[in-house]
Amino acid sequence: MAAVATCGSGAGSTGSAVATASKSNVTSFQRRGPRASGTNDSGPRLVSIAGTRPSVRNGQLLVSTGLPALDQLLGGGLAIGTVLLIEEDKYNIYSPLLFKCFLAEGIVSGHTLLVASAKEDPANILQELPAPLLDDNSKKEFDEDVYNHKTPESNIKMKIAWRYQLLPKMEIGPVSSRFGHYYDASKRIPQELIEASNWHGFFLPEKISSTLKVEPCSLTPGYIKLLQFIQNIIYEEGFDGSNPQKKQRNVLRIGIQNLGSPLWGDDICCAENGSNSHSLTKFLYVLRGLLRTSLSACIITMPTHLIQNKAIIARVTNLSDIVIGLESFIGSERETNPLYKDYHGLIHIRQIPRLNNLICDESDVKDLAFKLKRKLFTIEVDFIS
Amino acid sequence: MFVELNNLLNTTPDRAEQGKLTLLCDAKTDGSFLVHHFLSFYLKANCKVCFVALFQSFSHYNIVGQKLGVNLTVARERGQLVFLEGLKSAVDVFFQTQEEPHPLQFLREANAGNLKPLFEFVREALKPVDGGEARWTYPVLLVDDLSVLLSLGVGAVAVLDFIHYCRATVCWELKGNMVILVHDSGDVEDEENNILLNGVSHQSHLILRAEGLATGFCRDVHGQLRILWRRPSQPTAQRDQSLTYQYKIQDKSVSFFAKGMSPAVL
Numbered sequence: 001m002a003a004v005a006t007c008g009s010g011a012g013s014t015g016s017a018v019a020t021a022s023k024s025n026v027t028s029f030q031r032r033g034p035r036a037s038g039t040n041d042s043g044p045r046l047v048s049i050a051g052t053r054p055s056v057r058n059g060q061l062l063v064s065t066g067l068p069a070l071d072q073l074l075g076g077g078l079a080i081g082t083v084l085l086i087e088e089d090k091y092n093i094y095s096p097l098l099f100k101c102f103l104a105e106g107i108v109s110g111h112t113l114l115v116a117s118a119k120e121d122p123a124n125i126l127q128e129l130p131a132p133l134l135d136d137n138s139k140k141e142f143d144e145d146v147y148n149h150k151t152p153e154s155n156i157k158m159k160i161a162w163r164y165q166l167l168p169k170m171e172i173g174p175v176s177s178r179f180g181h182y183y184d185a186s187k188r189i190p191q192e193l194i195e196a197s198n199w200h201g202f203f204l205p206e207k208i209s210s211t212l213k214v215e216p217c218s219l220t221p222g223y224i225k226l227l228q229f230i231q232n233i234i235y236e237e238g239f240d241g242s243n244p245q246k247k248q249r250n251v252l253r254i255g256i257q258n259l260g261s262p263l264w265g266d267d268i269c270c271a272e273n274g275s276n277s278h279s280l281t282k283f284l285y286v287l288r289g290l291l292r293t294s295l296s297a298c299i300i301t302m303p304t305h306l307i308q309n310k311a312i313i314a315r316v317t318n319l320s321d322i323v324i325g326l327e328s329f330i331g332s333e334r335e336t337n338p339l340y341k342d343y344h345g346l347i348h349i350r351q352i353p354r355l356n357n358l359i360c361d362e363s364d365v366k367d368l369a370f371k372l373k374r375k376l377f378t379i380e381v382d383f384i385s
Numbered sequence: 386m387f388v389e390l391n392n393l394l395n396t397t398p399d400r401a402e403q404g405k406l407t408l409l410c411d412a413k414t415d416g417s418f419l420v421h422h423f424l425s426f427y428l429k430a431n432c433k434v435c436f437v438a439l440f441q442s443f444s445h446y447n448i449v450g451q452k453l454g455v456n457l458t459v460a461r462e463r464g465q466l467v468f469l470e471g472l473k474s475a476v477d478v479f480f481q482t483q484e485e486p487h488p489l490q491f492l493r494e495a496n497a498g499n500l501k502p503l504f505e506f507v508r509e510a511l512k513p514v515d516g517g518e519a520r521w522t523y524p525v526l527l528v529d530d531l532s533v534l535l536s537l538g539v540g541a542v543a544v545l546d547f548i549h550y551c552r553a554t555v556c557w558e559l560k561g562n563m564v565i566l567v568h569d570s571g572d573v574e575d576e577e578n579n580i581l582l583n584g585v586s587h588q589s590h591l592i593l594r595a596e597g598l599a600t601g602f603c604r605d606v607h608g609q610l611r612i613l614w615r616r617p618s619q620p621t622a623q624r625d626q627s628l629t630y631q632y633k634i635q636d637k638s639v640s641f642f643a644k645g646m647s648p649a650v651l
Binding site (some may be wrong): 057218226227231254278281282285286288290291292293310311312314315318319354355356357359360362364366 | 413417418421441442443445448449452471472473474475479480492494495496532534535536537539568571573574575576577578602604634635636637639
């Protein structure tokens with residue numbers, strides 16, 4: 001397939017692609033604030049951030065979703081500044097796995113995480129992340145980095161590379177510099193990786209108990225609190241370019257679980273014409289506005305099969321950038337269908353955005369099935385149907 | 386702008402009609418290429434353009450515009466383009482209280498009343514500058530897209546009122562043009578969207594409808610475009626003229642061909 005071939009060649013050249021892209025392409029999203037509009041520079045400099053790479057098509061910055069197969073289907077990865085919406089499968093078995101792979105990829109790449117949930121404490125979510133399958137070379141790098149950080153005699157090792165002695169010592173950087181890793185769903189992520197990472201949690205029952213005066217607008221209080229929290233983190237940690245003193249740019253990965261479920265205080269899953277039927281769509285719009293003006297990417301899982309009003313699903317789809325639907329075979333007639341015996345469900349790529357372009361990276365194949373092998377979550381073309 | 390589409394519509398930037406409302410509608414596909422076409426068309430026609438861009442960021446339209454031969458940054462600096470970036474303004478309105486009324490003021494209100502501040506913004510942007518020679522030919526209002534306003538809590542009737550006011554000012558008083566994009570939800574019963582779509586198509590002079598193919602996804606034919614010329618104010622002595630073409634979007638242009646005559650098939 002042509003689409004797979006181009007993405008495959010893109011995956012091979014990471015370092016050199018960043019360097020060439022910085023000279024030839026204009027950055028797609030205006031990440032800097034109005035003060036640093038780049039008029040003094042020779043052009044916008046694409047700083048190479050760990051765990052990102054520019055898109056083959058238009059130089060846009062991409063991050064991995066945590067599943068290399070999904071990255072290929074999306075045209076290389078998830079673009080920074082966009083929202084990935086996952087329509088949950090009926091019993092919510094496989095969508096948490098995609099959610100956790102996204103977060104685990106953030107930890108392995110050294111990105112900052114923001115985890116929001118109304119059901120589980122974010123600290124518990126992070127404990128359950130799958131372990132990355134690092135090959136032996138990068139595992140050795142990780143061990144060596146830990147070793148260097150602890151011993152004061154790291155000057156000895158620097159003698160060969162004398163230029164690097166002048167650079168300031170960095171903290172433990174990303175564990176691996178690859179783009180996209182495979183995860184072992186049966187093992188938990190090592191504790192030291194979680195502790196070394198920078199993460200923020202938003203657990204709705206904790207935040208909503210405080211009786212702050214909130215201006216009445218038609219958003220549910222949970223959504224208002226979450227938006228303020230996200231905006232606060234983006235502003236404080238300088239993801240929107242408002243803090244030019246920050247030397248190292250980093251990416252913020254936002255994960256929101258079960259958005260739209262009754263636990264968030266929204267009634268679109270309970271009633272067809274509820275009182276706050278615009279709450280969710282307004283939230284998505286303001287969230288996308290926040291993302292477009294900062295170095296962040298967001299994943300949202302939503303139980304769309306519970307939403308009573310189908311028009312809201314259509315509006316939510318229009319307001320999101322990438323929409324993926326998971327359909328598991330559990331409990332359906334397809335479970336016993338011999339054609340589908342190797343697979344656990346179907347994956348539908350419902351929408352792919354056209355960003356900075358007239359065309360988009362639609363893959364030619366529309367019949368995709370997934371299966372959760374003993375360790376890995378794989379997506380394959382379903383040749384049978 | 387796409388030269389082939391100009392040929393199909395029988396217009397060029399030099400001799401475009403004035404006082405017209407064009408409706409862009411997409412069903413089961415993405416019709417944003419039409420918005421890019423009209424934006425570059427009217428900028429090349431030396432019109433004063435007010436672009437209410439609710440759907441994507443400024444840099445998105447700028448980068449695609451450069452592929453089509455217009456520079457939005459330069460146009461904005463010269464005063465030819467007034468750009469309302471919905472996403473950025475929504476963040477400003479939502480998190481900070483504004484002193485003077487903001488065009489997207491309805492985001493802060495519990496019951497989104499009306500779009501009066503937005504209309505004031507448009508009128509202010511397109512009003513002719515007194516004194517000095519007229520630099521621009523005629524004003525144009527471009528909206529991408531109107532269905533977003535429904536998602537943000539504004540009622541369909543309020544949006545239709547806004548369109549009515551804009552049409553009275555831009556098309557009739559200032560002899561300019563309007564181009565509006567509305568999504569067609571198709572078989573999903575979105576009543577408000579249907580009210581909006583029917584209301585605007587009743588008032589429009591030209592309807593461009595981009596549809597996905599009925600047979601599903603195809604790599605070589607991205608969709609079908611239906612062009613409908615209407616005369617809303619005159620009694621229908623003549624029948625409305627309608628044409629259908631299929632299209633394929635490429636990197637910098639769109640190619641149109643008759644149904645079934647895709648180059649990939651022949």
